[in-house]
Amino acid sequence: MSINSKAKLAENILELDKLEQAPTRNGYGEGVVEAGERNKNVVVLCADLTESTRSEGFAKKFPERFIEIGVAEQNMASVASGLNAMGKIPFISSYAMFSPGRNWEQIRTTICYNERHVVIAGAHAGVSVGPDGATHQAIEDIAITRVIANMTVIVPCDAIEARKATAAAAEFAGPVYLRFAREKTPVFTTAETPFTIGQAEIFYEPDKKPDVAIVACGPLVHNALLAAAELEKEGTAVRVINNHTVKPLDEKTILKAAKDAGCLVTVEEHQINGGMGSAVAEVIARNHPVPIEFVGVANRFGESGEPQELIKHFGMAPEHIVAAARRAIQRKG
């Protein structure tokens, strides 16, 4: 097993039954309280989803700094812009489908073009939302946020990283999109795992030259690790990169992986079109073309089901990542 010791991950990270499980949105809830304690200018806005977006902790602890907007996500985005104009650091929380989904133009014009430091916290992203079905499963949000100038896009891999990303976003300058998931997923990083916005981390590193590098973001990083361990059993050397910051992309780490391994697999719970994999492909095509295989949702809408069932159905389970890695290696010729 080639877990990178410098990443300071949890023990037994490949044994699912031994790992604690928590949704990344919980990390947001803790992170935003931490940010509020550190900086009295932090304010939280919510659009009638206070409990499920995990804004509740902040609302209870700092009621005078919590603004309930009601079901009005477009208003919420522009109100946040105005709050920042007067020195506040607003976090706006809803489901990703509605923020940045429904209020995209307000985010683009009144926050990003206006150069306002507002943090957009999108909960319930991905098909793992489960039973609620496709209307509530945002699988386009990375594409629509990363395309906006001035925007920073972060997809934390577990609840601990989500907490760090949230606290870091409060101290950042400029608009940030934070993407969170509804469903419980393995907590496999630790307080000591390095996290810096814009810096990808190597979580799995073979002791020889890698045959393939897997670039993943969000809770699927864990599936990428499971896939790497599986591939290693067959004698395939794999590097796994936790690419939590989709924008600005850590081009250095991505390019080094392409050069070292000669092929890549990208993994995300998002449309393949326009997502994190596309961002990686843009850098690779410009600088060092190598075969890339994309794991994600292939131009379809989600549907109702249990989270793990849907991850499998849409082709994002460990076995799909293993198959994609084999294809990528084969294409190296």
Add this chain to the structure above:
Amino acid sequence: MPHLHDDTIKELEEKANQIRESLVDELVTAGSGHSAGPLGMADIFTLLYFHVLNHDPRNPDWPDRDRLVLSNGHICPVQYATMAHAGYFPVKELKTLRKFGTRLQGHPHRTSLPGIETTSGPLGSGLSQAIGMAIAALMDDRKNYIYCLMSDAEHQAGQTWEAAMLAGKHKLWNLIAIMDRNNIQIDGFTENVMPLEPLRAKYEAFNWRVIDANGHDFAEMHSAIEEAKAVYEKPTMILAHTIPGKGVSYMERKFEWHGKPPKPDEAKAALAELRTLGGKIKSEHE
């Protein structure tokens, strides 16, 4: 409440006329842009920048300034002309409107021009931003007023009413909205395109105080604003009844002039009319 002195009114009228002249010049040089809305709002902009606003053109980032949010960004030529006359930047810079490299973008861009409080153009999002500013000001016990200038047609946008509801909920007494009730929009008269009335009843139902005023009567607009400041439990909407194209007779009340500038010969006629105050005085330029 202090009433406007007759001399002040006269000064404001003259200033507004100069601003209208600059506006026509500005639009002709630009070759594109909006005419009717800006001319109709010239008096209100003059009143705000030359009498009402607590601001300092030499120190546009002064934290205690009042904030003016222009929600209907397409009428920015009148804001630019007024700001230039108020001393934010040289009047001759108005000639750069809409040209490559200009600080006077086709729709206002905050970080391009000091004194612009927010980027706007897409209708319906200004009131929300003004509300954010007003809430933040109350949180910090600040004394500044937040003015939000809006068009009538942007009251067809859902977000405007999302915002109105929130302002009512928070009883934002430091928020004064002024609607350019000129009855026109691109496709025709508002009441034909998508009826807005009864606007007073709508805002009252959202827990606002509503004041009707003639947008070309400085004394009446001024007392409306003073009244708004005296109300401590509600945000105020001033329904400013204006004549689109005001001052240039062939543009007045014509929705066709919403989004085009005068051609050079049309501008000549417009300027002659403005310089003579509609034939009331003899122009030295004749």
